[in-house]
Amino acid sequence: MATTSTQNVEFVRTGYGKxxxxxxxxxxxxxxxxxxxxxxxxxxTLKSRKDYLTGDNSDIIPTDTVKNIVHALAKLKGVLTxxxxxxxxxxxxxxxFKHVTRVNVKIEEAPWRRLEKNGVEHAHAFxxxxxxxxxxxxxxxxxxxxxxxxxxxxxxxLKTTQSGFEGFFRDRFTTLQEAKDRCFCTSVYAxxxxxxxxxxxxxxxxxxxxxxxxEKFAGPYDRGEYSPSVQKTLYDTQVMVLDRxxxxxxxxxxxxxxxxxxxxxxxxxxxxxxxxxxPLDNPSxxxxxxxxxxxxxxx
Amino acid sequence: MVLKELPGKKASSEGNPLLTVTTKLVGEQQESRPxxxxxxxDFLSESRIDGPVVRPVTSNTAVLSSALDLVDLSExxxxxxxxxxxxxxxxxxxxxxxxxxxxxxxxxxxxxxxxGGGRNQFQHLFCSPQSDTEFWxxxxxxxxxxxxxxxxxxxxxxxIPLSISPIEKGYYFHTNxxxxxxxxxxxxxxxxxxxxxxxxxxxLLEAAILQDPSDSEAWQVLGTTQAENENExxxxxxxxxxxxxxxxxxxxxxxxxxxxxxxxxxQDACEALHRWICHNPRYKHLLPGSRSPSQLAExxxxxxxxxxxxxxxxxxxxxxxxxxxxNLSSEFDKAVEAFNSALSVRPEDxxxxxxxxxxxxxxxxxxxxxxxxxxxxxLQPGFIRSRYNLGISCINLGAHKEAASNFLTAxxxxxxxxxxxxxxxNIWAALRIALxxxxxxxxxxxxxxxxxxxxxxxxxxxxxx
Numbered sequence: 001m002a003t004t005s006t007q008n009v010e011f012v013r014t015g016y017g018k019x020x021x022x023x024x025x026x027x028x029x030x031x032x033x034x035x036x037x038x039x040x041x042x043x044x045t046l047k048s049r050k051d052y053l054t055g056d057n058s059d060i061i062p063t064d065t066v067k068n069i070v071h072a073l074a075k076l077k078g079v080l081t082x083x084x085x086x087x088x089x090x091x092x093x094x095x096x097f098k099h100v101t102r103v104n105v106k107i108e109e110a111p112w113r114r115l116e117k118n119g120v121e122h123a124h125a126f127x128x129x130x131x132x133x134x135x136x137x138x139x140x141x142x143x144x145x146x147x148x149x150x151x152x153x154x155x156x157x158l159k160t161t162q163s164g165f166e167g168f169f170r171d172r173f174t175t176l177q178e179a180k181d182r183c184f185c186t187s188v189y190a191x192x193x194x195x196x197x198x199x200x201x202x203x204x205x206x207x208x209x210x211x212x213x214x215e216k217f218a219g220p221y222d223r224g225e226y227s228p229s230v231q232k233t234l235y236d237t238q239v240m241v242l243d244r245x246x247x248x249x250x251x252x253x254x255x256x257x258x259x260x261x262x263x264x265x266x267x268x269x270x271x272x273x274x275x276x277x278x279p280l281d282n283p284s285x286x287x288x289x290x291x292x293x294x295x296x297x298x299x
Numbered sequence: 300m301v302l303k304e305l306p307g308k309k310a311s312s313e314g315n316p317l318l319t320v321t322t323k324l325v326g327e328q329q330e331s332r333p334x335x336x337x338x339x340x341d342f343l344s345e346s347r348i349d350g351p352v353v354r355p356v357t358s359n360t361a362v363l364s365s366a367l368d369l370v371d372l373s374e375x376x377x378x379x380x381x382x383x384x385x386x387x388x389x390x391x392x393x394x395x396x397x398x399x400x401x402x403x404x405x406x407x408x409x410x411x412x413x414x415g416g417g418r419n420q421f422q423h424l425f426c427s428p429q430s431d432t433e434f435w436x437x438x439x440x441x442x443x444x445x446x447x448x449x450x451x452x453x454x455x456x457x458x459i460p461l462s463i464s465p466i467e468k469g470y471y472f473h474t475n476x477x478x479x480x481x482x483x484x485x486x487x488x489x490x491x492x493x494x495x496x497x498x499x500x501x502x503l504l505e506a507a508i509l510q511d512p513s514d515s516e517a518w519q520v521l522g523t524t525q526a527e528n529e530n531e532x533x534x535x536x537x538x539x540x541x542x543x544x545x546x547x548x549x550x551x552x553x554x555x556x557x558x559x560x561x562x563x564x565x566q567d568a569c570e571a572l573h574r575w576i577c578h579n580p581r582y583k584h585l586l587p588g589s590r591s592p593s594q595l596a597e598x599x600x601x602x603x604x605x606x607x608x609x610x611x612x613x614x615x616x617x618x619x620x621x622x623x624x625x626n627l628s629s630e631f632d633k634a635v636e637a638f639n640s641a642l643s644v645r646p647e648d649x650x651x652x653x654x655x656x657x658x659x660x661x662x663x664x665x666x667x668x669x670x671x672x673x674x675x676x677x678l679q680p681g682f683i684r685s686r687y688n689l690g691i692s693c694i695n696l697g698a699h700k701e702a703a704s705n706f707l708t709a710x711x712x713x714x715x716x717x718x719x720x721x722x723x724x725n726i727w728a729a730l731r732i733a734l735x736x737x738x739x740x741x742x743x744x745x746x747x748x749x750x751x752x753x754x755x756x757x758x759x760x761x762x763x764x
Contacts, residue, residue: 101748102748141748141749142749143721143722143749144721144722144724144727144749145721145724147724195725195728196531196532196562198471198532199532199536246562246563246564249728295691295694295695295729295732296561296661296691297656297657297658297660297661297668297688297691297692298529298531298561298653298657298684298687298688299557299560299561299622299623299626299653299654299657299658
């Protein structure tokens with residue numbers, strides 16, 4: 001019987017942890033309550049690989065403990081923003097243990113919105129309103145500052161005009177017709193990296209980025225803004241974000257192009273002038289880009 | 300309140316039980332130290348910008364306790380109406396009564412400035428090896444005071460000073476500062492800074508501040524040193540602290556303006572430069588009576604007017620301000636002129652050479668920038684910021700290997716610290732960019748893991764001792 005040889009095998013990377021740790025955090029200021037519901041994925045990389053190599057578990061911090069750490073830190077430090085909480089978890093793990101070399105924490109926030117009527121906020125009732133999802137990711141090596149990304153995803157927007165697509169490359173297999181006026185629908189995914197992690201108002205930065213994306217997409221409310229392509233709108237959004245939010249160093253945006261096609265009703269004797277459209281979710285176009293600030297020399 | 304469970308005023312002859320526990324832990328320490336339940340309290344709370352801060356001792360030198368966090372969620376009614384403690388305790392200098400605790404126990408501290416209608420209070424939480432009972436009494440008192448602070452409180456009375464957000468800021472001091480008790484820490488720190496030993500300079504200056512947090516000059520020098528050390532956030536916080544204590548400190552205002560310019564805070568930088576003129580005896584008469592606006596164009600005009608006054612000689616500091624303003628308005632040629640003018644008076648000033656270089660670089664003159672940086676580094680080889688800038692220019696010129704070498708040199712210099720220094724995140728980020736352009740994926744991966752030794756080996760850089 002052949003024995004497995006480990007001599008021609010080497011590690012590329014290892015990591016382990018707990019996924020989908022969920023908590024609802026309530027902060028009470030008198031009768032006015034604040035909530036944050038989040039889902040956390042925490043991954044650790046240890047100094048030694050003996051757990052993988054020999055089955056020696058003495059270094060392994062159980063994933064159950066990792067879950068407990070998330071719970072305990074929510075209680076002890078509270079959750080003001082998911083970014084700060086992620087950094088708290090990361091910092092705790094790297095400082096409480098001497099043999100963890102790297103931590104990765106991903107957190108997603110549930111989109112609860114406080115009920116409000118005529119400008120009056122409800123003290124403690126919320127409604128689930130998934131018009132956009134907020135998430136963040138912290139990656140930190142031992143003895144280094146954390147690298148923090150925040151993001152927004154599943155923000156679906158649509159506009160019925162001020163979008164076109166012309167002048168594209170044509171070849172033998174191109175059948176697409178040029179369009180001067182089409183619907184533009186996309187589900188925005190944006191992820192950005194911060195160049196500083198202390199003294200940053202993460203809520204305000206996240207809102208700025210989200211609003212900038214919407215602003216660039218929609219344009220002025222009375223007449224909109226023409227988009228010659230998803231690529232152009234995407235790039236313009238990125239430049240605007242970098243301009244407005246100095247803490248953002250780099251931003252990636254992915255915009256799928258969810259198509260709506262005019263339904264041909266001529267066979268029914270009807271002329272459909274782009275009034276009744278067919279939403280076709282697959283296949284969908286997918287456009288992405290990442291830009292960062294040019295490295296600036298420091299005075 | 301959980302605080303009551305903590306070891307309080309115990310004058311026990313066996314010493315403080317918590318200390319006993321931790322000394323025991325030190326003995327039992329293995330490579331993989333399990334997280335024991337007492338150390339559920341062990342949280343490094345100094346990073347909590349919104350939370351109270353606490354500094355008891357633990358066996359893990361990097362981990363600090365914040366039992367205080369347990370009371371964060373108290374109802375407002377529970378908090379009572381305790382007046383905020385005046386900073387009187389903060390200003391008593393630390394007498395180095397040295398009852399040294401066991402090895403392996405260490406502390407750090409964080410000085411918080413609390414916004415309060417312009418009043419500035421330093422909550423001075425300080426761990427020093429005093430006698431056990433004194434130490435714990437002090438801790439207990441500090442904890443109880445801080446427990447009453449609600450981390451949601453926003454203090455917006457009074458004009459908001461430069462770049463202060465309602466979120467609290469703090470300076471993050473080093474743990475294990477070997478110079479904590481050093482008698483003339485400030486002078487030595489200043490000297491080290493001049494010598495280019497930025498690591499030790501920072502530690503000494505921090506020690507001086509721990510001994511006397513109201514020493515505005517120490518904060519000022521710490522600020523400028525951290526900027527040279529490519530640690531902009533620390534520089535900004537330090538300089539702001541200095542200005543809180545001494546609002547018309549001209550060098551601090553200028554240095555702050557530079558740092559704010561670097562971080563893209565244009566409006567705040569203009570305000571700092573405006574204040575520099577306001578408080579400058581030579582030029583303050585130029586200001587119109589009423590509070591003049593501090594928009595970029597107006598402030599530039601002011602500085603240009605001021606420059607015209609100097610018929611018999613260039614004021615290098617004024618020219619520096621002009622250089623910064625022209626950088627803000629992207630008029631790089633004029634900025635270069637201003638810095639050159641300043642350099643004509645102070646040709647040995649390495650900061651000016653770096654500023655000239657950075658201006659040239661940001662104006663797309665990378666080759667000339669390299670020359671300027673080289674001059675700066677010749678005058679001051681330990682000038683981390685200039686080496687970082689040099690690396691960036693190398694990238695812009697396509698010399699990725701040289702760029703990486705420069706970044707590695709800087710990181711290695713930062714690493715050679717007696718206390719555990721964290722290396723500049725900027726420099727790591729720039730290094731990763733340089734490596735990504737080199738088509739050496741294994742090196743890029745090493746950079747992602749923070750493996751400085753491996754990278755230095757790859758670039759044939761021996762460990763510089």
